[in-house]
Amino acid sequence: MKKTARYLPRNTLWTRASPLMRFFVGCxxxxxxxxxxxxxxxxxxxxxxxxxxxLWGAVGWASAGLSVRIMLVLILLGIAQDLFFxxxxxxxxxxxxxxxAVAAILSQAFAVETEILMTIMVTGxxxxxGFFLLWILASAASLHAVSIQFLTQQAISTFxxxxxxxxxxxxxxxxxxxxxxx
Amino acid sequence: MVRQPFIxxxxxxxxxxxxxxFLAFGFGIIVIQTAPSVRQAFLPVRTTISDIFSADQTSxxxxxxxxxxxxxxxxxxxxxxxxxxxxxxxxxxALEERVRAYQRILNLQGExxxxxxxxxxxxxxxxxxxxxxxxxxxxxxxxxxxxVAVNENGLVGxxxxxxxxxxxxxxxxxxxxxxxxMGEISGLRAVLYGTNQAPGALNDxxxxxxxxxxxxxxxxxxxxxxxxxxxxxIAKKQGQDWRVALAMQRSRDEYLRLLPPMRIxxxxxxxxxxxxxxxxxxxxxxxx
Numbered sequence: 001m002k003k004t005a006r007y008l009p010r011n012t013l014w015t016r017a018s019p020l021m022r023f024f025v026g027c028x029x030x031x032x033x034x035x036x037x038x039x040x041x042x043x044x045x046x047x048x049x050x051x052x053x054x055l056w057g058a059v060g061w062a063s064a065g066l067s068v069r070i071m072l073v074l075i076l077l078g079i080a081q082d083l084f085f086x087x088x089x090x091x092x093x094x095x096x097x098x099x100x101a102v103a104a105i106l107s108q109a110f111a112v113e114t115e116i117l118m119t120i121m122v123t124g125x126x127x128x129x130g131f132f133l134l135w136i137l138a139s140a141a142s143l144h145a146v147s148i149q150f151l152t153q154q155a156i157s158t159f160x161x162x163x164x165x166x167x168x169x170x171x172x173x174x175x176x177x178x179x180x181x182x
Numbered sequence: 183m184v185r186q187p188f189i190x191x192x193x194x195x196x197x198x199x200x201x202x203x204f205l206a207f208g209f210g211i212i213v214i215q216t217a218p219s220v221r222q223a224f225l226p227v228r229t230t231i232s233d234i235f236s237a238d239q240t241s242x243x244x245x246x247x248x249x250x251x252x253x254x255x256x257x258x259x260x261x262x263x264x265x266x267x268x269x270x271x272x273x274x275x276a277l278e279e280r281v282r283a284y285q286r287i288l289n290l291q292g293e294x295x296x297x298x299x300x301x302x303x304x305x306x307x308x309x310x311x312x313x314x315x316x317x318x319x320x321x322x323x324x325x326x327x328x329x330v331a332v333n334e335n336g337l338v339g340x341x342x343x344x345x346x347x348x349x350x351x352x353x354x355x356x357x358x359x360x361x362x363x364m365g366e367i368s369g370l371r372a373v374l375y376g377t378n379q380a381p382g383a384l385n386d387x388x389x390x391x392x393x394x395x396x397x398x399x400x401x402x403x404x405x406x407x408x409x410x411x412x413x414x415x416i417a418k419k420q421g422q423d424w425r426v427a428l429a430m431q432r433s434r435d436e437y438l439r440l441l442p443p444m445r446i447x448x449x450x451x452x453x454x455x456x457x458x459x460x461x462x463x464x465x466x467x468x469x470x
Contacts, residue, residue: 066197071204078208083231089224090211097205137212 019171023061023070026169030057030077034084049153052130054081056162058096059126060169062103074100091137099130123162131155299323299440304348313356313378317438320345328407328443336413336429337361337401338438349440354382354414354428362405363414363426366398374399374414374426381418381425392424393417399426409444 017025033053054077061070078093085092103126110118131151138146162169214220245251284290301319319325321344329341331351339359343350354361359376363384370393373386384393393399397417403410415426 066201068197068200071201075204075208083228086228088212088215088221090208090215094205094208094212097201097208101201141212 014167019064022168022171023073026057026060027073027077029165029168030054034077034081049150049157051158051161052081052154053158054078054092054096055099055127055130055158056165056169058100058130059103059123059162060166061171062100062126063107064171065108066101066104070100071097087138088141091134091141094137095130095134098133099126102126102129119166120163123159123166127155127159127162297324297442299325299329301325301349301438301440303436303438313353313359313376314342315339315351315353315438317349317351317440318347319440320347320349322347325349325440326442328445329440330408330412330443331438331440332412333430333438335431336415337408338430340407340443341440351438354430355379361408361414362402363399364402365393365417366400368392368394368397371402371404372424380431381420381427382415384417384424384426387424392419395419403444406445407443409441 014022030053033051037050037053054074057070057077058074061067064070074096075093078091078096079089081087081092082089103122106122106125110122131154135146135148135151138151215224245254299319301317301323303315304318305316306314315331315338317331325341325344327341327344329349331338331340337354339351339353339356341349342352352359354374354376355378356376357378359374359382361374361382362371363374364371368391370387370389370391372384372393375383375385377383384399395417399414399417401408401410401412401414413429415428415430418425418427
């Protein structure tokens with residue numbers, strides 16, 4: 001009881017938002033970040049490894065379990081990424097789906113909403129699997145092992161930024177409240 | 183109001199099936215694209231998307247937001263101006279060469295060589311007494327009384343007091359300031375009187391004719407203080423009087439150039455006595 005009270009939500013616009021509204025906000029953020037990523041991202045002469053924003057959605061939304069609607073959105077986002085990055089159609093859709101599935105399976109197996117270490121671990125494993133799959137598919141498509149350096153930088157930036165904004169990809173679960181314990 | 187907490191749903195077989203189908207579909211599409219004809223089929227979509235959401239267009243938006251567009255436009259305008267000025271510079275150099283040649287032919291004595299000093303304005307006195315500036319160059323920098331102060335727009339005034347490292351400059355707006363001037367086009371001469379206000383008054387006009395409205399007013403070089411040809415301002419008619427919109431007031435620059443006055447040695451003076459000596463004697467003096 002004490003634990004539940006500690007996590008009572010503040011009465012803000014975001015806490016009152018429905019899961020669908022949060023989902024739309026997450027989608028908008030992914031599209032915005034992805035779109036901005038098409039610009040030359042150079043600050044003070046240093047090229048920034050722009051994050052794969054769709055993976056934030058794949059990992060964040062996965063804590064609600066598998067959903068066909070989310071899968072469809074991830075596929076659409078993936079196709080858009082394919083078109084922008086000139087990748088074979090379907091590559092990023094598969095990467096997003098696999099990351100989503102891995103994150104969903106691990107989220108169900110571990111208490112990701114209460115233990116920060118678990119959140120880090122699940123996010124890390126899901127994103128690593130996604131980037132690893134991306135590396136394999138990119139290498140297969142280009143018939144040679146592509147450089148892993150820039151992909152690693154992108155993975156790190158995606159991973160770090162996710163922990164800053166992961167609240168925006170929470171579809172409604174309250175930290176500390178497990179199903180049936182409220 | 184306590185929001186309905188999220189309830190984790192168990193993964194249903196249908197969703198797993200959907201996931202498997204999507205995955206298989208994705209892999210299938212990738213495999214199909216290994217065929218060049220299929221890859222070609224996607225090409226129009228790619229190019230259309232690229233046209234609509236081109237990175238270049240996004241860059242333009244970002245550049246507009248961050249002000250890069252304005253800066254680039256400004257740089258381009260300045261580059262254009264530099265190109266035009268280069269043409270003028272080349273013409274000016276050619277003309278200068280020609281003028282020198284004419285001066286040599288005519289044996290014309292030109293303006294004395296300039297020994298200017300750049301100084302920073304420390305204070306500006308706009309009190310009830312004098313309109314003057316204090317600059318941070320004095321005797322140590324070679325500044326003397328009657329040095330002429332100009333900024334990038336034109337005449338500012340003349341040095342009336344010199345310290346070791348500072349000098350006081352009487353502005354042309356001061357009530358006691360008098361500057362011999364002439365119209366650049368009309369050639370009419372007058373004396374510019376300071377009025378303690380922005381426009382100076384053109385008085386003592388021997389020709390008693392009208393200046394041309396908006397013509398530039400320059401120093402004549404008469405009186406042996408102000409070198410000839412320094413821009414003073416623009417002639418404006420106010421009623422029956424002629425005024426000068428002073429050029430120096432267009433600038434807020436805190437730096438001044440102090441030019442030596444155009445002093446021409448009087449005949450029979452020290453300079454003439456030195457020049458009367460035989461050339462060998464002058465050479466000896468120099469060696470000493």
